[in-house]
Amino acid sequence: MAQTALRRIERIAQLILIILAFATGAAFAQSSPPPAVGTGGTTGVQSGSPWTVCRADTNTAWLSANTSGTYNAVEACQSVGYTSVTNQGGTCGTVCGYCGTPGQETYDGGGGSVTSLRYTVNWECSGFVGVQQNTKKIDTTKAAQEARARFGLNRASSLVSNQPDLIPFLSGSGGARFNAEVTRGFGNIDIASNPDKPVWATLSASWSDIDGADGSYALGAVGAHWALTPDIFLGGMLQFDHSKWDNGLASVKGTGWFVGPYLLVRAPDQPLYFDLRVLAGQSDNRVSPIGTYTDSFSSDRVLARAKVAGELQYGNVTYIPNMILSHTTDDQSSYMDGNGNFIPSQDVWLTEFSFGLDFSVPYRDILIFGGVSGIVSDAGGSGVAQAISSTYEGTRGAVRLGFSHEFASGALLRAATFYDGLGQSRYENFGLDLTLSSDF
Numbered sequence: 001m002a003q004t005a006l007r008r009i010e011r012i013a014q015l016i017l018i019i020l021a022f023a024t025g026a027a028f029a030q031s032s033p034p035p036a037v038g039t040g041g042t043t044g045v046q047s048g049s050p051w052t053v054c055r056a057d058t059n060t061a062w063l064s065a066n067t068s069g070t071y072n073a074v075e076a077c078q079s080v081g082y083t084s085v086t087n088q089g090g091t092c093g094t095v096c097g098y099c100g101t102p103g104q105e106t107y108d109g110g111g112g113s114v115t116s117l118r119y120t121v122n123w124e125c126s127g128f129v130g131v132q133q134n135t136k137k138i139d140t141t142k143a144a145q146e147a148r149a150r151f152g153l154n155r156a157s158s159l160v161s162n163q164p165d166l167i168p169f170l171s172g173s174g175g176a177r178f179n180a181e182v183t184r185g186f187g188n189i190d191i192a193s194n195p196d197k198p199v200w201a202t203l204s205a206s207w208s209d210i211d212g213a214d215g216s217y218a219l220g221a222v223g224a225h226w227a228l229t230p231d232i233f234l235g236g237m238l239q240f241d242h243s244k245w246d247n248g249l250a251s252v253k254g255t256g257w258f259v260g261p262y263l264l265v266r267a268p269d270q271p272l273y274f275d276l277r278v279l280a281g282q283s284d285n286r287v288s289p290i291g292t293y294t295d296s297f298s299s300d301r302v303l304a305r306a307k308v309a310g311e312l313q314y315g316n317v318t319y320i321p322n323m324i325l326s327h328t329t330d331d332q333s334s335y336m337d338g339n340g341n342f343i344p345s346q347d348v349w350l351t352e353f354s355f356g357l358d359f360s361v362p363y364r365d366i367l368i369f370g371g372v373s374g375i376v377s378d379a380g381g382s383g384v385a386q387a388i389s390s391t392y393e394g395t396r397g398a399v400r401l402g403f404s405h406e407f408a409s410g411a412l413l414r415a416a417t418f419y420d421g422l423g424q425s426r427y428e429n430f431g432l433d434l435t436l437s438s439d440f
Contacts, residue, residue: 032130044075054096077125149385151252158217256283293338348381397422
């Protein structure tokens with residue numbers, strides 16, 4: 001009896017030791033130390049040199065690398081036991097220092113998305129849980145919202161710039177055309193039917209590079225109008241568009257439509273023209289915020305646009321002043337993502353006003369043309385969109401110079417060079433465009 005009781009006591013004692021051993025190991029894992037200063041790594045390095053731990057404690061850590069690389073700062077922080085990124089900025093090319101000052105920890109907020117930082121070599125990790133415990137679910141809400149907001153603003157900008165011009169219906173200055181334009185950071189293709197007819201169709205496409213992210217956009221439109229009076233036309237149009245946005249890790253794409261009326265007005269007895277339109281539509285979109293899974297969400301969109309243009313003749317020079325005001329909104333729905341996070345709804349909006357003065361003058365058998373224009377844009381939205389909208393707003397100027405030649409067959413060749421980005425340090429766009437016009 002005594003021996004049986006003793007064996008039971010021994011087994012209980014062994015069980016208690018095993019429990020204490022597991023508890024001690026768990027406590028050790030929970031209290032694993034932060035990474036040592038000088039620790040380096042390549043996790044999250046998309047291009048460039050490895051990063052270095054400059055400072056670390058149980059609250060935050062300072063990671064840094066040298067210039068011109070691209071880094072997923074979230075993955076780098078998680079590899080050393082932190083859950084998220086709270087600050088980011090440049091270091092003037094000095095690892096673990098700022099502008100030649102060793103140990104100066106400075107964040108200027110630049111570099112774009114924390115999952116694809118470019119020209120930003122300095123970030124702060126937070127939410128220390130230890131490397132052993134860093135298996136908790138990752139909160140990708142911010143990454144998803146930022147990707148959706150940048151996609152929405154990028155698509156809004158492309159939607160505005162790709163709108164079909166209907167004033168040639170009134171002025172008679174249009175014609176069936178094929179236009180191919182390629183620039184650094186932007187490209188455009190435009191095909192249109194004869195604007196002398198009340199039924200028309202257009203197809204356009206563009207490519208962009210904004211804040212280090214690549215975008216592509218395509219828009220197709222059909223419409224018809226009827227004369228209410230000799231100078232007033234009422235019509236309707238249907239538009240379809242497809243857009244893609246990609247920053248190397250996150251990507252978003254969407255396919256949608258717009259429908260609505262438009263009004264064309266010509267001032268009696270003078271070359272002054274107005275184009276007004278209001279369109280509404282929806283879009284089905286797919287987002288991959290960190291490149292590992294893809295979710296779907298929808299958008300409700302609205303576009304309002306007004307344009308006024310005129311013609312002034314002085315000698316053999318024709319001046320064409322014009323102004324365009326556009327406003328578009330993109331309301332994105334909420335959803336539950338593939339990582340188990342609830343992604344709330346958000347909206348983005350963009351307003352652009354452009355004003356310009358173009359000219360054309362004949363010289364022998366060619367027509368020399370050019371112009372200068374100014375663009376003012378304002379953007380915003382809810383949540384994350386408001387914080388990143390500065391990339392899509394501001395003022396800039398553009399200049400253009402070119403020539404055209406009409407062949408005996410009636411075909412028209414146009415060539416021009418332009419620069420867009422005057423007065424804007426974060427925006428630059430220039431290149432060459434060629435246009436071939438012919439009746440189809």
